[in-house]
Amino acid sequence: EVQLVESGGAVVQPGGSLRLSCAASGFNFDRYTLHWVRQAPGKGLEWVSLIGWGGGGTSYADSVRGRFTVSRDTGKNSLYLQMNSLRTEDTALYYCVKEATSGWPDLEHWGQGALVTVSS
Amino acid sequence: SSELTQDPAVSVALGQTVTITCQGDSLRSYYASWYQQKPGQAPALVIYDKNNRPSGIPDRFSGSRSGNTASLTIAGARAEDEADYYCNSRDSSGSQLVFGGGTRLTVL
Numbered sequence: 001e002v003q004l005v006e007s008g009g010a011v012v013q014p015g016g017s018l019r020l021s022c023a024a025s026g027f028n029f030d031r032y033t034l035h036w037v038r039q040a041p042g043k044g045l046e047w048v049s050l051i052g053w054g055g056g057g058t059s060y061a062d063s064v065r066g067r068f069t070v071s072r073d074t075g076k077n078s079l080y081l082q083m084n085s086l087r088t089e090d091t092a093l094y095y096c097v098k099e100a101t102s103g104w105p106d107l108e109h110w111g112q113g114a115l116v117t118v119s120s
Numbered sequence: 121s122s123e124l125t126q127d128p129a130v131s132v133a134l135g136q137t138v139t140i141t142c143q144g145d146s147l148r149s150y151y152a153s154w155y156q157q158k159p160g161q162a163p164a165l166v167i168y169d170k171n172n173r174p175s176g177i178p179d180r181f182s183g184s185r186s187g188n189t190a191s192l193t194i195a196g197a198r199a200e201d202e203a204d205y206y207c208n209s210r211d212s213s214g215s216q217l218v219f220g221g222g223t224r225l226t227v228l
Contacts, residue, residue, distance in 0.1 A: 035217065037219075044204075044206065044219060044220075044221050044222040045155070045157075045163065045206050045208075045219040045222070046219060047208070047216070047217040047218060047219055050217065059215050059216055059217075060216075061216065095162060095163075100165065100168055100169070100174075102168055102169040102172070104210075104217060105150070105152075105153050105208045105209050105210055105217050106153045106165065106168035106169055107153065107155070107163075107165060107208070108165050108168070108174060110162040110163055110164070111162065112162055113162065
């Protein structure tokens with residue numbers, strides 16, 4: 001069974017930094033592209049970032065490029081999102097997501113999310 | 121990045137058929153996937169790879185595309201289908217992913 005468990009969510013002040021982690025299990029971690037998708041309270045889904053299988057290739061939404069960095073550690077079966085220069089508009093539930101075997105945009109498995117609140 | 125546009129809200133009578141649409145220029149090149157999200161839950165993939173359903177998704181859910189519009193059709197809507205539905209696809213460059221704004225489906 002595929003499991004994705006996010007951690008690291010917290011309350012942080014504007015301008016601050018935070019690192020989210022996602023522990024993955026139940027699949028060949030190195031063979032799938034992984035994504036971060038966020039959802040602000042009461043709002044829709046917003047794609048944030050992806051990192052390709054085998055660690056190759058990253059992509060970011062315009063709203064976070066230059067501030068967020070995605071990475072993965074195959075030895076730990078973990079996905080990370082380093083978030084710097086946080087803004088109030090970054091407040092959201094951040095989901096760790098695994099693509100389907102058909103590839104992205106098909107996002108088949110979702111974690112339960114990590115809540116990030118940016119507030120003074 | 122390009123945008124995907126969805127109607128904010130749609131309603132359907134119990135047992136009837138409803139179609140939820142998603143419009144965007146990138147859909148001329150890339151197919152859309154569809155997600156169902158119920159309150160307090162993570163989204164769930166319901167249609168992928170043009171018109172395939174993950175295990176456990178009933179066959180009353182189907183997908184299609186014409187020109188710049190992708191559609192999710194629910195035949196014989198049930199009360200448990202009441203949820204928010206989102207489409208997504210690659211953007212026009214193919215290097216980013218984009219979501220539609222979501223459609224809240226009400227089953228009357």
